[in-house]
Amino acid sequence: MTSIIDATPTQPSTAANPARALVCRGCGAEYPLVAQHACYECFGPLEVGYDQAALARVTRADIEAGPQNLWRYAALLPAGQDPASRVTLDPGLTPxxxxxxxxxxxxxxxxxxxxxxxxxxxxSFKDRVVSVALTAARGLGFTRFACASTGNLANSVAAHAARAGVPSIVFIPGDLEQGKVVTTAVYGGDLVAIDGSYDDVNRLCSELVETDEFEDTAFVNVNVRPYYAEGxxxxxxxxxxxxxxxxxxxxxxxxxxxxxxxxxxxxxxxxxxxxxxxxxxxxxxxxxxxxxxxxxxxxxxxxxxxxxxxxxxxxxxxxxxxxxxxxxxxxxxxxxxxxxxxxxxxxxxxxxxxxxxxxxxxxxxxxxxxxxxxxxxxxxxxxxxxxxxxxxxxxxxxxxxxxxxxxGQVGPTYRVKPSLRAVRDVGLLG
Amino acid sequence: MTSIIDATPTQPSTAANPARALVCRGCGAEYPLVAQHACYECFGPLEVGYDQAALARVTRADIEAGPQNLWRYAALLPAGQDPASRVTLDPGLTPxxxxxxxxxxxxxxxxxxxxxxxxxxxxSFKDRVVSVALTAARGLGFTRFACASTGNLANSVAAHAARAGVPSIVFIPGDLEQGKVVTTAVYGGDLVAIDGSYDDVNRLCSELVETDEFEDTAFVNVNVRPYYAEGxxxxxxxxxxxxxxxxxxxxxxxxxxxxxxxxxxxxxxxxxxxxxxxxxxxxxxxxxxxxxxxxxxxxxxxxxxxxxxxxxxxxxxxxxxxxxxxxxxxxxxxxxxxxxxxxxxxxxxxxxxxxxxxxxxxxxxxxxxxxxxxxxxxxxxxxxxxxxxxxxxxxxxxxxxxxxxxxGQVGPTYRVKPSLRAVRDVGLLG
CATH class of the missing domain: 3.40.50.1100 (Rossmann fold)
Structure with missing residues (x-):
């Protein structure tokens, strides 16, 4: 009898990683499965290419026997086939x-x-892409997790890092909703507010990723973006x-x-x-x-x-x-x-x-x-x-x-004193 | 092949409602399964009593074959054995x-x-008790759902009522966190803010439940409280x-x-x-x-x-x-x-x-x-x-x-302009 929390179903026919290469969406050039997001030939974006024969071996039964989260589709993803390799909050299978x-x-x-x-x-859906990106990133040897974010991604990266016990550094625009700021900061990683737009933050991260100080750092939506997107x-x-x-x-x-x-x-x-x-x-x-x-x-x-x-x-x-x-x-x-x-x-x-x-x-x-x-x-x-x-x-x-x-749109329809008389006075009793 | 959203597993041996009576926790007096929460003999609280033989027929396999939510335990609950009877957001099976x-x-x-x-x-866990309470309430013929709440219960009752297309009226203390007020009001039911404590709100609801105007109304934590608590x-x-x-x-x-x-x-x-x-x-x-x-x-x-x-x-x-x-x-x-x-x-x-x-x-x-x-x-x-x-x-x-x-406790660890120089100045680069 299997425990629900045992996320280790046997998937013998699909345990290998089906990802084959990074493929340029522009010119079709191929690269090994490393931390790279743009083509050296044409600067086009890279995406994960698969071994179609490996994908074709996946059956409905394989998937249905998997865990009650996105890892049931691991045989169709570029990371996480080995449950022990996963950096994850086990998102997915949402209603x-x-x-x-x-x-x-x-x-x-x-x-x-x-x-x-x-x-x-x-x-948010960002837990999906972050689980796949960080699992790939740890496999590639990265020891710190980062992102540029409009909020939801920041929450997710910080929470994933906290669960995994890995340091994180998150870059956000300075004008985000308080909810998203607090919900990132509470997980205890570094949080850097940038006085600029999301596009400014993203550009800065593209520069940081090239520095020596950040060579240990996976920016989920920059240097490991091809894996991230697959989530x-x-x-x-x-x-x-x-x-x-x-x-x-x-x-x-x-x-x-x-x-x-x-x-x-x-x-x-x-x-x-x-x-x-x-x-x-x-x-x-x-x-x-x-x-x-x-x-x-x-x-x-x-x-x-x-x-x-x-x-x-x-x-x-x-x-x-x-x-x-x-x-x-x-x-x-x-x-x-x-x-x-x-x-x-x-x-x-x-x-x-x-x-x-x-x-x-x-x-x-x-x-x-x-x-x-x-x-x-x-x-x-x-x-x-x-x-x-x-x-x-x-x-x-x-x-x-x-x-x-x-x-500003919604609120109490009535505000009354705690008595039957008060309730009657606002018309809730005949 | 079964769809995940098909919450209708066959549970032939457990389809009957195992609840037998309402039993006074004080004096042991028994009552039929109606909308009643206190004993007429000693004023003690009532709780659901079960047919122990029916409970004893439930197997692990029955439960494991059930849906991925709390209704997998329907054979141990006082309502919801028939999936079509459920008033629910399908809560449960949380991590x-x-x-x-x-x-x-x-x-x-x-x-x-x-x-x-x-x-x-x-x-919040209130989705559990509300799903069971409202499912029992609809079975008892109630056509409006209500509660006294400190917030989480209000959210849950209003959302359940919205999903089911049933009118709701929720009573809250006037000083609740804004998050809980908005998250109730947004579902569109009536929301009554009471100038008083939760205990004041609860007392008022105990009076309202006795009025003619509210005889069609199930107060989840008053007149159907015994069912509610079982969730x-x-x-x-x-x-x-x-x-x-x-x-x-x-x-x-x-x-x-x-x-x-x-x-x-x-x-x-x-x-x-x-x-x-x-x-x-x-x-x-x-x-x-x-x-x-x-x-x-x-x-x-x-x-x-x-x-x-x-x-x-x-x-x-x-x-x-x-x-x-x-x-x-x-x-x-x-x-x-x-x-x-x-x-x-x-x-x-x-x-x-x-x-x-x-x-x-x-x-x-x-x-x-x-x-x-x-x-x-x-x-x-x-x-x-x-x-x-x-x-x-x-x-x-x-x-x-x-x-x-x-x-007030957490926030950005750094606030900087969007440039490598600014990032260097705060010490994030060597």
Missing amino acids: LVAAPGLAAELGIRAPLWVKDDSANPTH SKTLGYEVAEQLGWRIPEQVVIPMASGELLTKIDKAFSELVEIGLVEAPANGWRVFGAQSAGCNPIAAALHAGTDVITPVRPTGIAKSLNIGDPAAGLYALEAVRRTGGWMEYADDDEIRDAIQLLARTTGVFAETAGGVTVAVLRKLVASGKLDPEAETVVYNTGEGLKTIDAVA | LVAAPGLAAELGIRAPLWVKDDSANPTH SKTLGYEVAEQLGWRIPEQVVIPMASGELLTKIDKAFSELVEIGLVEAPANGWRVFGAQSAGCNPIAAALHAGTDVITPVRPTGIAKSLNIGDPAAGLYALEAVRRTGGWMEYADDDEIRDAIQLLARTTGVFAETAGGVTVAVLRKLVASGKLDPEAETVVYNTGEGLKTIDAVA
């Missing part, structure tokens, strides 16, 4: 919540689901498995760098290629969501161009505020290829959508989730999204982290 | 986190675990199952009403009685934790009396601030019977313990979790808790809900 009430309000007449990744250990694939695998090994016809995904969207699409493609699922009859369509204060990818789609013009982000959806999105081009490609679309929502629409989601599903999302639900609403209204097709909308973070966004 | 770093800092030389119930859908048993069942069907030698549990402690102890006793686990060779010992600002149960234990003197609560551990604890006597009984102890911690000790837990385990607890870890530390220091015996400490809530408690 796929049926949302009939939300569907009814929006006029969607097919099944609508919310993939609620606020249920991860530090309450997002699990948000595709899980939805397919939770639907009974089916791919939904439509998915709506928030975009910051654009990478999450491309990796969910990649996950669906992989599942089809290796024969674990069949594609829907008309394929799947990928929709991207941004805020009006930071919409460079959606703006490029609307303008019909591949030129993504960087912006200086504004607005309440801070976890999506990447003004110069590294994977924007690839997100455009995925959306165009699948016949999807992109939209953006302003702050008032985001706040309304947070409340709409909460009162119809019991899921309290952070501003990024508000963006996605607001965009879902717009896509239905404009006819870009088919209300007769099964749809999954991704909530990537927890409302408690961005309480200020709705604190 | 049991190994805490070797915390053990080392405290001088504990046996396995130490943190049962992290902040991982529940609304991030806490799952925190005992899960720990035993997650340890590979073993009961730990020592458990440290926060106390508000004292009910959680008594129900975890009851769960262990049931598991032994029905033959699912063996008791540890020397039994298990139950330890209770309160804050210095609200310590009526611990004070009674220290004074060697059964007289629990109500207090007016103060201090930052608001989710534990019940000055007149309904189950205090039974908590005293369990602690004395098992050879445990109770301790209390002041606000500074609570803040320190929140940080200690976070930096050694990656678990960010609300103030109640700080209370429990601070008390664990005191129990080790005083020799009341055996550092050579396996111990589980319960974290019942999420740090994001009580950020203010540590916001």
